Amino acid sequence: MPAPVIIVIVGIMFWLGYRYYARYLGRKTYGLDPNFVTPAHEFSDGIDFIPTNKHVLFGHHFTSVAGAAPIVGPAIAVFWGWGPALLWIVLGTIFAAGVHDMGSLVVSVRHRARNIGTIAKDIINRRARTLFLIIIFFLLTLVNAVFAVVIGNLFVANPGAVIPIFVQIPIAIAMGQYIYRKRSAALIPSLVALVILYVMIWVGELFPVDIGPIAEAIGMEPRNLWVIIMFAYTLIASRLPVWMLLQPRDYINSHQLFVALAIIVVGVVVGWETIVAPVFNEVPAGSPPIFPFLFITIACGAISGFHSLVASGTTAKQLDKDTDAKHVGYGGALGEGSLAVGAVLAVTAGAAATTADWDALYSDFGTASGGAVGNFVNGIAAFAGNLGIPIALGTVFAAVVVIAFAATTMDTGIRLQRYVVQEIAELAGWKKLSRNLTLASLVAVAVPLAMALLPGGGEQGYTFGVLWQLFGTTNQLTAGLALAVVAVWVTRNGRPSWPVIIPLVFLLTMTVWALIVNLMNFIAAGEWVLAPLDFIIFVLAMWLIVEAAIALRKAYRDGPDAGSSRTGGTISTPAFVHKRERSAADRSTTKPRGEGPHGGPR
Amino acid sequence: MTQIVLVRPWRDAAMGGGCCSAGADGVCLDRPEAAHSDSSDTVFAATYRLLRERLPEADVQIAASSNTIFLVPSSYRAARRNNHNRFESFRRAMASTTAGTVLVDGEILGDIESMGADAVLGKVLASASR
Numbered sequence: 001m002p003a004p005v006i007i008v009i010v011g012i013m014f015w016l017g018y019r020y021y022a023r024y025l026g027r028k029t030y031g032l033d034p035n036f037v038t039p040a041h042e043f044s045d046g047i048d049f050i051p052t053n054k055h056v057l058f059g060h061h062f063t064s065v066a067g068a069a070p071i072v073g074p075a076i077a078v079f080w081g082w083g084p085a086l087l088w089i090v091l092g093t094i095f096a097a098g099v100h101d102m103g104s105l106v107v108s109v110r111h112r113a114r115n116i117g118t119i120a121k122d123i124i125n126r127r128a129r130t131l132f133l134i135i136i137f138f139l140l141t142l143v144n145a146v147f148a149v150v151i152g153n154l155f156v157a158n159p160g161a162v163i164p165i166f167v168q169i170p171i172a173i174a175m176g177q178y179i180y181r182k183r184s185a186a187l188i189p190s191l192v193a194l195v196i197l198y199v200m201i202w203v204g205e206l207f208p209v210d211i212g213p214i215a216e217a218i219g220m221e222p223r224n225l226w227v228i229i230m231f232a233y234t235l236i237a238s239r240l241p242v243w244m245l246l247q248p249r250d251y252i253n254s255h256q257l258f259v260a261l262a263i264i265v266v267g268v269v270v271g272w273e274t275i276v277a278p279v280f281n282e283v284p285a286g287s288p289p290i291f292p293f294l295f296i297t298i299a300c301g302a303i304s305g306f307h308s309l310v311a312s313g314t315t316a317k318q319l320d321k322d323t324d325a326k327h328v329g330y331g332g333a334l335g336e337g338s339l340a341v342g343a344v345l346a347v348t349a350g351a352a353a354t355t356a357d358w359d360a361l362y363s364d365f366g367t368a369s370g371g372a373v374g375n376f377v378n379g380i381a382a383f384a385g386n387l388g389i390p391i392a393l394g395t396v397f398a399a400v401v402v403i404a405f406a407a408t409t410m411d412t413g414i415r416l417q418r419y420v421v422q423e424i425a426e427l428a429g430w431k432k433l434s435r436n437l438t439l440a441s442l443v444a445v446a447v448p449l450a451m452a453l454l455p456g457g458g459e460q461g462y463t464f465g466v467l468w469q470l471f472g473t474t475n476q477l478t479a480g481l482a483l484a485v486v487a488v489w490v491t492r493n494g495r496p497s498w499p500v501i502i503p504l505v506f507l508l509t510m511t512v513w514a515l516i517v518n519l520m521n522f523i524a525a526g527e528w529v530l531a532p533l534d535f536i537i538f539v540l541a542m543w544l545i546v547e548a549a550i551a552l553r554k555a556y557r558d559g560p561d562a563g564s565s566r567t568g569g570t571i572s573t574p575a576f577v578h579k580r581e582r583s584a585a586d587r588s589t590t591k592p593r594g595e596g597p598h599g600g601p602r
Numbered sequence: 603m604t605q606i607v608l609v610r611p612w613r614d615a616a617m618g619g620g621c622c623s624a625g626a627d628g629v630c631l632d633r634p635e636a637a638h639s640d641s642s643d644t645v646f647a648a649t650y651r652l653l654r655e656r657l658p659e660a661d662v663q664i665a666a667s668s669n670t671i672f673l674v675p676s677s678y679r680a681a682r683r684n685n686h687n688r689f690e691s692f693r694r695a696m697a698s699t700t701a702g703t704v705l706v707d708g709e710i711l712g713d714i715e716s717m718g719a720d721a722v723l724g725k726v727l728a729s730a731s732r
Contacts, residue, residue, distance in 0.1 A: 044654070046647030048627075050664050056607075059671035064624070115628050136629055179667075179701065180611070183713070186667040187674065187699040247612040251668045306624060313628030416629050423629075 017094035070301035075372035083279035092302025093337030096503035102329035103486035108312035144448035152226035159208030164200035176248035267383025277348035296472035301340025305478025350379030369465025417444035484548035494560025611701035680708015
């Protein structure tokens with residue numbers, strides 16, 4: 001199958017999804033109302049709450065949700081064949097991710113732009129808030145662990161990437177300082193930084209950094225030494241102001257992403273690449289079965305719980321019109337799905353020249369998962385080769401793209417985990433931990449570090465595929481919690497909830513199924529670290545199912561309450577007048593006195 | 603309708619990170635820092651509120667300087683609409699990503715922090731009357 005044909009077919013399906021299904025969701029399921037006074041207007045302060053043009057907001061939202069994870073999952077999941085992987089990405093994006101991202105945004109907008117965790121407390125019960133925090137704790141732990149392993153593996157496989165990645169840090173800091181001190185345009189220094197980075201890729205290729213001898217001298221696997229170095233770096237980086245390193249580097253990364261996407265699309269078309277992988281791959285006996293593991297291996301790219309955090313965080317505070325949720329929420333999901341499709345093409349059309357070569361790369365699940373990111377890197381290099389870029393340089397370029405994204409995600413992840421640790425400590429009454437930033441940071445780093453380094457699951461420590469599956473299950477649980485909140489809200493409003501319930505049930509079924517299979521495997525293999533971890537996540541999943549079922553049953557039993565509260569349907573209560581009827585002067589004076597949008601004092 | 607865009611610097615509330623991340627306000631529940639605000643936002647907030655109040659018909663937007671997807675193409679198109687050549691349009695599109703910039707229909711009016719809210723309003727009114 002020619003890869004450009006896949007691009008066209010997927011493009012048409014995404015367009016149809018946006019044109020018809022998202023419109024159905026907006027009209028029937030979510031009851032979007034162009035006259036609804038969004039929190040951006042109601043609490044407009046010019047700081048956090050700002051009515052923002054939907055194209056501006058899409059730019060913010062898309063760059064917040066696009067990253068490395070929609071690359072890794074699909075690159076592993078083609079192990080079962082490119083057909084199932086692509087089908088899950090396309091159908092998942094249209095019928096699950098779009099519903100989830102748009103729904104999280106809408107439900108947050110209808111609840112004063114509060115985040116999903118807080119809304120879960122309001123809509124389901126207080127226990128749901130605790131559940132949210134615990135799931136997020138495990139999610140962030142696993143995401144930091146898997147990305148550290150991804151970086152470690154890539155550094156070992158591509159020692160040429162070490163210099164550009166570490167040079168990117170001072171470049172980003174210098175760029176941030178330059179923009180701040182000189183009040184310069186951000187784009188030009190970023191493009192200059194990108195050029196320097198690409199020169200460093202060439203330098204890195206000439207001077208690869210191999211820490212193998214050092215690791216050997218201290219009796220450690222080179223990958224594990226990189227993992228420790230990355231966590232040490234992250235501990236320091238997460239204590240810096242975000243404008244100093246995190247945001248300049250993320251800005252450079254966003255431009256790297258555009259370059260990578262352009263290379264995928266143009267490289268595939270110019271080279272008229274053909275997919276050499278089988279549509280359905282006959283996997284060896286003993287491999288994880290396609291059901292349910294495909295659906296947790298590809299989380300980001302088909303549906304990702306993280307998007308509910310972004311949608312119900314910053315984005316909801318800036319939504320100008322209720323109806324913009326379709327463009328921003330559903331459109332953002334399609335953007336991430338497109339990146340996942342690019343990853344599938346890279347590992348099925350670019351990474352190998354023949355089917356036999358591809359079979360060797362995906363001979364068993366361990367090989368497939370361990371080499372997945374490397375296969376993506378080689379695939380991008382092949383596409384770049386179609387554009388006249390030497391393969392060796394293209395390989396380091398692609399490795400740098402993935403590592404840079406993963407490192408930035410770790411930086412953000414540790415910062416978020418620090419907040420979550422403090423929140424949990426606050427709830428548990430551990431005042432010392434809740435108020436000590438350094439202690440909270442150490443906990444945030446130590447747990448995923450231990451997870452990435454603990455022995456077991458093979459000679460190299462945990463096989464990457466196992467860690468990735470655990471990450472996928474917690475990511476899907478987060479999405480499940482968000483979908484449960486959205487489903488209860490839709491049901492209470494008397495609107496058709498099946499578009500939310502179906503992906504919710506499907507997602508939870510696949511997640512629980514995978515957790516049970518894995519649990520039995522871990523116990524049979526005597527994996528006494530993984531088994532309890534899997535069991536804890538399983539308990540969280542069952543807890544979520546019970547809470548969601550109770551809340552949904554109650555919502556069905558109580559019947560619709562649209563019109564009786566601010567959160568349902570079109571607003572008709574006098575306290576919340578329509579936007580058209582409000583003057584601009586009103587907008588600046590309608591903030592509730594003594595209470596901010598988060599429920600606390602302003 | 604006139605579109606006014608205030609380009610603000612990177613701020614704590616938008617941490618970035620891509621995909622498996624979120625802003626602090628996505629995970630924090632009861633903590634006041636969930637709604638981050640930087641002091642550098644004060645002048646932007648004041649300018650924004652003043653423009654919204656005095657120019658209710660105008661489309662006033664705040665965009666982060668990192669929002670390349672929006673700023674560069676929209677500024678380039680606006681410059682082309684205003685009959686600038688391609689090079690000049692490109693230069694203006696690049697300049698639109700400067701934190702503090704005030705853009706009126708794609709044209710750069712000046713810097714918010716050096717002008718202050720009232721001066722920005724005056725310049726916007728003068729620009730509209732031309």
